[in-house]
Amino acid sequence: MASSLKGPTPQQHDGSALRIGIVHARWNSTIIEPLLKGTKDKLLACGVKEKNIVVESVPGSWELPIAVKSMYSASQVQASSAGGGSAGDLLASSTTDLTALSSSTASAPFDAIIAIGVLIKGETMHFEYISDAVSHGLMRTQLDLGIPVIFGVLTVLNDDQAKARAGLLSGSHNHGEDWGSAAVELGVKRGA
Numbered sequence: 001m002a003s004s005l006k007g008p009t010p011q012q013h014d015g016s017a018l019r020i021g022i023v024h025a026r027w028n029s030t031i032i033e034p035l036l037k038g039t040k041d042k043l044l045a046c047g048v049k050e051k052n053i054v055v056e057s058v059p060g061s062w063e064l065p066i067a068v069k070s071m072y073s074a075s076q077v078q079a080s081s082a083g084g085g086s087a088g089d090l091l092a093s094s095t096t097d098l099t100a101l102s103s104s105t106a107s108a109p110f111d112a113i114i115a116i117g118v119l120i121k122g123e124t125m126h127f128e129y130i131s132d133a134v135s136h137g138l139m140r141t142q143l144d145l146g147i148p149v150i151f152g153v154l155t156v157l158n159d160d161q162a163k164a165r166a167g168l169l170s171g172s173h174n175h176g177e178d179w180g181s182a183a184v185e186l187g188v189k190r191g192a
């Protein structure tokens, strides 16, 4: 595969004090799973503690913006009732269920939330409408809430494009690693 000029120039940041949320869709799970693994592996490699990575799932990408907002709001409520504290200091709650998060005994605010989804073009305009709505919804969510929301939504035209961006093809790169790096960088800079 020809080398490309595209791609981020990552920086090195210490994620050991961060608490990161991940919300992922379950549509196209054979692509979602490697993206999720690449994201988590990068977070851990940057020093984020396993207990400070909270993962939840929703049916599809359309639900990502509201799920990000729910995850953020639930942790804010829990953190304020637990006496605040910087993110990552308090024991994290790990949950796979939005409602479970809101009932967790202790959680800290998130420093960044990563939204992961895979949209693959079909024979209708469904792809275009969801892609547009989700991208605008996630951007609005991060600006409204003042928390970095990392855009981890693939909008691809065919299965091979999806596989390539999940690192499943020879010589291809897992974009989840970029999303993990971005979450740590923005989380650190936000708290600086």
Ligand SMILES: O=Nc1c(NC[C@H](O)[C@H](O)[C@H](O)CO)[nH]c(=O)[nH]c1=O
Binding pocket: 025, 026, 027, 028, 059, 060, 061, 062, 063, 117, 118, 119, 120, 121, 126, 127, 130
């Ligand atoms: O249609 N294709 C896709 C999709 N549709 C479901 C949608 O996100 C939502 O969950 C339902 O409409 C219910 O609200 N969701 C994806 O993540 N990827 C797709 O490729």
